[in-house]
Amino acid sequence: MKKIKIDIKKCVGCKSCEIACAVEHSKTKNVFTAIYEEPLPISRRKVEYTNGIIISDACHHCEEALCVSACMSQAMYKDKDGTTQHDETKCVGCWMCIMVCPFGAIKRKEKIVVKCDLCRERETPACVESCHTKALEVVNL
Amino acid sequence: MVEIKTEDKATLETKKFAEELNLETIWERYLAQLPQCGFGQLGLCCKNCNFGPCRIDPFGEGPKVGVCGADADVIAARNLLRHTAAGAACHSDHGREIAQTLLLVAEGKAKNYTIKDEAKLKSVAKEFDIQVDNKPVFQIAKELALKILAEFGQQEGELTFMKVRPPEKQKKIWRENKIMPRGIDIEIVEAMARTHMGVDNDYKNLLHHTMKTALADGWGGSMVATELCDILFSSPKPIRGKVNLGVLKENMVNIVVHGHVPLLSEMIVEAAKDKELIELAKKLGAEGINIAGICCTANEILMRKGIPVAGNMLQQELAIATGVVDAMVVDIQCVMPGLKEISKCYHTKLISTHPKGKFVGMEYVEFNEEDALNVAKEIVKKGVENFANRKKELVKIPNETKDLIAGFTTEYIHYMLGGKYRSTYRPLNDAIRDGRIRGIAGLVGCNNPKLFSGQSHVILAKELIKKDVLVVETGCAAIECAKAGLLTPEAAFEFAGKGLKEVCEAVGIPPVLHLGSCVDNSRILTACCEIVKEGGIGNSLDELPVAGAAFEWYSEKAIAIGWYFVASGALVVFGTPFPVTGSKNVVKFCTEDVEKITGGKWVFEPDPIKAAEIMIEHINKKREQLKLKPMMYE
Numbered sequence: 001m002k003k004i005k006i007d008i009k010k011c012v013g014c015k016s017c018e019i020a021c022a023v024e025h026s027k028t029k030n031v032f033t034a035i036y037e038e039p040l041p042i043s044r045r046k047v048e049y050t051n052g053i054i055i056s057d058a059c060h061h062c063e064e065a066l067c068v069s070a071c072m073s074q075a076m077y078k079d080k081d082g083t084t085q086h087d088e089t090k091c092v093g094c095w096m097c098i099m100v101c102p103f104g105a106i107k108r109k110e111k112i113v114v115k116c117d118l119c120r121e122r123e124t125p126a127c128v129e130s131c132h133t134k135a136l137e138v139v140n141l
Numbered sequence: 142m143v144e145i146k147t148e149d150k151a152t153l154e155t156k157k158f159a160e161e162l163n164l165e166t167i168w169e170r171y172l173a174q175l176p177q178c179g180f181g182q183l184g185l186c187c188k189n190c191n192f193g194p195c196r197i198d199p200f201g202e203g204p205k206v207g208v209c210g211a212d213a214d215v216i217a218a219r220n221l222l223r224h225t226a227a228g229a230a231c232h233s234d235h236g237r238e239i240a241q242t243l244l245l246v247a248e249g250k251a252k253n254y255t256i257k258d259e260a261k262l263k264s265v266a267k268e269f270d271i272q273v274d275n276k277p278v279f280q281i282a283k284e285l286a287l288k289i290l291a292e293f294g295q296q297e298g299e300l301t302f303m304k305v306r307p308p309e310k311q312k313k314i315w316r317e318n319k320i321m322p323r324g325i326d327i328e329i330v331e332a333m334a335r336t337h338m339g340v341d342n343d344y345k346n347l348l349h350h351t352m353k354t355a356l357a358d359g360w361g362g363s364m365v366a367t368e369l370c371d372i373l374f375s376s377p378k379p380i381r382g383k384v385n386l387g388v389l390k391e392n393m394v395n396i397v398v399h400g401h402v403p404l405l406s407e408m409i410v411e412a413a414k415d416k417e418l419i420e421l422a423k424k425l426g427a428e429g430i431n432i433a434g435i436c437c438t439a440n441e442i443l444m445r446k447g448i449p450v451a452g453n454m455l456q457q458e459l460a461i462a463t464g465v466v467d468a469m470v471v472d473i474q475c476v477m478p479g480l481k482e483i484s485k486c487y488h489t490k491l492i493s494t495h496p497k498g499k500f501v502g503m504e505y506v507e508f509n510e511e512d513a514l515n516v517a518k519e520i521v522k523k524g525v526e527n528f529a530n531r532k533k534e535l536v537k538i539p540n541e542t543k544d545l546i547a548g549f550t551t552e553y554i555h556y557m558l559g560g561k562y563r564s565t566y567r568p569l570n571d572a573i574r575d576g577r578i579r580g581i582a583g584l585v586g587c588n589n590p591k592l593f594s595g596q597s598h599v600i601l602a603k604e605l606i607k608k609d610v611l612v613v614e615t616g617c618a619a620i621e622c623a624k625a626g627l628l629t630p631e632a633a634f635e636f637a638g639k640g641l642k643e644v645c646e647a648v649g650i651p652p653v654l655h656l657g658s659c660v661d662n663s664r665i666l667t668a669c670c671e672i673v674k675e676g677g678i679g680n681s682l683d684e685l686p687v688a689g690a691a692f693e694w695y696s697e698k699a700i701a702i703g704w705y706f707v708a709s710g711a712l713v714v715f716g717t718p719f720p721v722t723g724s725k726n727v728v729k730f731c732t733e734d735v736e737k738i739t740g741g742k743w744v745f746e747p748d749p750i751k752a753a754e755i756m757i758e759h760i761n762k763k764r765e766q767l768k769l770k771p772m773m774y775e
Binding site for chain 2 (some may be wrong): 022023035036042
């Protein structure tokens with residue numbers, strides 16, 4: 001199963017991954033026009049800073065995903081490839097997944113939620129491609 | 142593999158030679174940088190102080206202000222002002238060097254240079270209130286040089302070129318909006334001071350000063366460079382030339398001059414005529430010494446001496462990849478430090494000449510105006526001697542050259558349209574009024590791998606001349622269109638609309654006129670003044686049916702140039718915006734509000750065909766407002 005790994009020694013906190021993620025999940029996929037979209041696109045990835053450590057974090061696609069068990073409408077599910085995916089059409093916006101995620105990786109999008117989908121339609125996830133220090137990489141587990 | 146959108150065969154061929162040797166060029170370096178930083182592109186990054194560096198989140202979740210409290214509008218406007226100041230500083234220094242040389246010549250300290258155009262010296266001197274009757278030429282030159290140098294350091298008042306040349310209405314617009322520059326250097330210094338943390342935090346105020354700084358370039362530094370180069374090196378007249386990498390010859394010593402200031406390139410051309418150096422070349426097996434140019438300095442020696450142009454700045458590495466460049470001599474601006482990498486595989490000697498512009502790993506021979514020709518000969522000798530080190534297996538010159546006509550200037554147009562005794566702009570104004578020529582478009586500026594690697598200039602030019610818009614060009618844009626064959630009279634028959642074709646045939650000109658280097662964009666300003674002076678087409682520059690584009694800009698100089706045209710009332714198109722789009726207010730000022738102040742505005746349009754439509758629509762609107770006749774052949 002593919003996962004995104006971060007080498008925190010290399011993360012400089014530049015937030016290129018945040019911008020790349022938001023642009024990838026926008027309608028126009030162009031940074032100059034994405035910032036004018038309504039609603040604004042949301043980055044699924046967040047750069048956090050605690051105790052002197054910078055880390056770019058997103059959904060960990062847990063094997064035993066707490067968000068999947070918490071979901072009352074089966075919008076959150078484990079896909080065949082092992083990743084945790086979210087079906088917007090089934091989401092009722094109860095936000096229980098946000099409550100239970102130990103990594104805070106799920107975000108509110110108006111009434112419902114969004115989270116990292118591993119950019120399966122791309123050859124490389126947008127955040128990994130944008131990382132100029134190669135702190136983010138795709139690994140096969 | 143990198144996708145290059147140019148259709149220029151020479152570029153594509155030599156790019157392949159470089160790839161076969163695993164050599165990196167600008168296209169590979171650009172790909173490696175992708176995706177480029179979003180904060181930088183949007184202008185939402187501020188590095189001006191140690192509270193930062195700060196960035197503003199364009200998606201609204203992160204901080205909306207920097208540590209000092211500056212919001213997106215302030216940060217973007219500050220960055221834009223600094224870019225404009227940097228561009229203006231380049232042109233200002235360029236003009237300053239020419240003025241200093243004029244002074245040396247007048248004092249007899251730079252014997253290798255001379256006054257070639259006495260008539261122009263006298264007419265410019267008169268503009269500066271200098272008496273010219275019964276005065277020796279060198280005395281006039283000294284007084285002019287001193288007055289011009291003083292304007293660089295002027296603290297109050299106005300620049301002479303701005304007092305004397307533009308129409309009254311234009312000056313009124315600048316004075317009422319308080320954007321009339323006081324001097325050349327002062328506006329640039331104030332730009333740096335204003336953008337320090339905690340000085341100017343009003344984005345409109347910052348943008349006003351941006352216009353002031355740019356005007357001190359266009360009507361100041363750049364115009365000084367153009368006029369004084371005409372005086373020192375001769376005013377250009379239409380001249381034949383050749384362009385593209387095929388001008389490099391296998392059987393000759395090839396010395397390429399690259400950079401901007403003709404103080405160096407003119408001397409290299411002279412030095413290459415030295416009999417001893419030619420003998421030396423022949424002894425080493427060459428048939429002679431071939432000088433070719435790259436970038437703006439190429440345009441300077443092309444306009445005045447018909448020296449062949451190897452290419453524009455995007456081809457500087459590719460020229461080396463032909464294997465026959467024995468020396469590349471550079472001065473300042475647009476010289477890529479990446480040249481060092483590609484020259485490692487070839488025998489080419491890279492020589493830098495300016496104390497302001499040094500490169501690690503490049504040989505340095507300091508050029509100075511007092512001993513110019515001797516230094517130039519020393520440099521040419523190094524190139525000749527290097528001929529012996531050619532690697533025969535790496536010689537691959539693409540068989541591509543095109544003929545071109547260059548050498549058009551504001552003054553020459555008078556003569557071209559009216560001859561010696563009736564010099565006038567009347568036929569041009571009449572052609573515009575009668576609807577044979579729709580208007581005039583200026584296509585200027587750089588080539589950029591981000592966009593079309595130059596091809597957009599060709600697309601734009603063809604779209605415009607098809608609709609009877611006379612196109613004037615400078616810089617790397619002119620070189621690109623020359624490579625596509627548009628700078629020949631024959632191009633009018635193939636590509637121009639009916640009205641423009643008639644004018645080109647009657648006068649004997651190409652549909653695209655080469656006005657020179659990037660400082661020669663000031664020629665567009667003075668030509669516009671002449672059109673207004675001749676009458677019938679508006680009372681100020683913003684009323685003219687004209688539009689401009691520096692479509693594939695890369696340089697901060699292009700930002701300065703674009704701003705001085707916008708501040709003078711013109712519409713200017715950039716293919717990608719300068720880094721301010723993270724601030725909606727700054728974008729609105731540049732693309733809408735500024736039109737109410739100066740009559741000019743910015744347009745950011747990445748599609749060259751749409752850009753041409755926008756320019757033509759703008760020109761049509763101006764024609765309507767002037768109540769000119771409808772287009773003759775529409």
